[in-house]
Amino acid sequence: MMLNSDLYGGLIMLAFAGMFWLQMGDFTKFGLMFPKVIIALLAFLGVVMIVKAKVKPQYMKPFLKDINKYMAATMIWSLLWVLSASYVGFFVASVVSMWAIQWFLSSERNLKISAISLAVAIGSVFVIYYVFTKYLYIFFPEGFLF
Amino acid sequence: MDIFLEAFLNVLSIKNIIAMTLLIPLGMMAGALPGFTATMAVAILVPFTFAMNPIMGLICVSAVYCAAIYGGAFPAILINTPGTPSSIATCFDGYPMTLQGRAQEALFTIAFASLVGGFIGTIGLIAFSLPLAKIALKFGPPEYFWVSIFGLTIIAGLSGDSLLKGIAGGVLGLLISTIGIAPVGGDVRFTFGIASFQGGVELISVLIGFFCIPEVFKMAKDPVGSYLKSTNIGHEGGGYREVIYKGFKNAFTDTINLVRSSIIGLFVGILPGAGGNIANLIAYNETKRASKDPESFGKGNPQGIVATESADKATIMGSFVPLLTLGVPGSPVAAVVYGALMIQGLNPGPELFTKHAEITYTFMMSFFVAMALTVLIGMFAGVLFYQIIMRLPVRVLVPAILLLTIVGSYAVRNNYMDVIFMLASGYLGYVLSNLGFSPGPVVLGLVLGPIAEKGLVQGFLMGNSMFPGTPWLIFFTRPISIVLIVISVISALWPIYAARRRRRAAL
Secondary structure (H helix, E strand, O other): OOHHHHHHHHHHHHHHHHHHHHHOOOHHHHHHHHHHHHHHHHHHHHHHHHHHHHHOOOOOOOOHHOHHHHHHHHHHHHHHHHHHHHHHEHHHHHHHHHHHHHHOOOOOOOOOHHHHHHHHHHHHHHHHHHHHHHHHOOOEEEEEOO | OOHHHHHHHHHOHHHHHHHHHHHHHHHHHHHHHHOOHHHHHHHHHHHHHHOOHHHHHHHHHHHHHHHHHHHHHHHHHHHOOOHHHHHOOHHHHHHHHHOOOHHHHHHHHHHHHHHHHHHHHHHHHHHHHHHHHHHHOOOOOHHHHHHHHHHHHHHHHHOOHHHHHHHHHHHHHHHHHOEEOOOOOOOOOOOOHHHHHOOOOOOOHHHHHHHHHHHHHHHHHHOOOEEEOOOOOOOOOHHHHHHHHHOOOOOOOOHHHHHHHHHHHHHHHHHHOOHHHHHHHHHHHHHHHHHOOOOOOOOOOOOHHHHHHHHHHHHHOOOOHHOOOOOOOOOOHHHHHHHHHHHHHOOOOOHHOOOOOOHHHHHHHHHHHHHHHHOOOOHHHHHHHHHHHHHHHHHHHHHHHHHHHHHHHOOOOOOOHHHHHHHHHHHHHHHHHHHHOHHHHHHHHHHHHHHHHHHHHHHHHHHHHHHOOHHHHHHHHHHHHHHHHHHHHHHHHHHHHHHHHHHEEEE
């Protein structure tokens, strides 16, 4: 079954317009002037897309079915990587995530591949970490480990 | 004339050439790293220039700036990720060329296009600095508002298959740009309770998210073998000589495109607040509009990258016009260079052309040499970058790119929320691109949003004092505004006219 992209696109635009509308607080006239117009415009475009979805829809391939196990693993691990870095620290989160993604994407999963993946992960994260903290004074988040 | 010759000879001293040759690869690496901007590269260099004589210090600055902007095109072409915001539109045709097995052709094409863009920009900087600066000064808030409206008319050219989705994407970008402190009034808006959003959304994070992350996910889908296999990149036919010739031919086939795009870049660069991120999109759109085959854009038409890269390079020099002539830093890099000039005891402004003319003209002339060296080194660096990426297996490339995207989006402001926002933009970009939304309009809206809002609100404030009761009149009564309105209307209606013309021709 094909995906009615206008319908979902319209709903996403309406959702964004709604989210921003709900966030509109007690702003001054100058702070409100521009976003008010833009929110109204986005909501209008969302409605137009939903109407188009009924009248002359544009269908697309259902992309969620295209996500295979490798892609799903990368998507999930990248999220875990980003979220965990604040807790366990950038260095540890990056080494673990880089190693895990390599492991998931490998065709063969044996000790040798695991060791190589771990070495690649530690090496690349160490180089980045060292250059940025030592020479560029950009300090990455530290967690309960370091 | 003597002063120009003297300036040129100053640049060509062995010491300066060696310094530039050593710094250019570093600048390119900085530009090629998504999130590591040209401003950051120049800012890191500036403290070191303190120990140098003024001429050498400024020459080093020009070399690093040119190289960083040049390097930004490498990831745009090879992994669909603009290394700097100036390379946004380079992705549109550069990456499709890579997918067609024409990556090296694209890399050589940008070399020749950059060379011409840099030369035209430098000539503009040397010859027309003062008159151009005077024009730039006449741009007030209403003019900036119309410039942004003109910029938004580009959406039609970036929309892909659906104009409606393109417009919606552009408006979404405008809306996201309102997050943070209002440019006039100081309201803290749309932070969703997250304190880090008070500083607004970082453009680089969104760029990386929308362009790079969906591509990385797609790359991971087929992890066996190398990137070369998973994206069907074949080995380009012929040897290097043939590919270099192809690049040369691509750049010079349409010289009007090359010159027009360079002039667009130079002029946009002069406008304070505007820069390469806008110039490359405008140049791309104008090239597409003028082309007899607009449908081929976005599918690997080399003229697209010729336009964006020549415009980018001319913007570099344009951004120094208001700084050197008026002492007004018109771009973040120009602001850093302002500091570099001050360190050397040079006051930006008219004094630079009288008391310190030799240093100033040497700095201007250094762009010729810096750009030529950048292109020369860039040809080798591009090939090297290509070979590294092509040889890495996908299972290593995917986490390596993810690592760079995380580091890049964090490094801009040392704000971890930017990393989270980058990934969220990536997921959103993946969903939207699969629903037929092109990332170009969203990013365009994000770039132009702050300029449009500031122009609109400040324009109204000006209008209130000039036309009490009818403040909006100020947007329609100033000569430059009228010209910009006419251009915007023509630009907005052009796709309709072009489609009708094509239909007639087909009959």
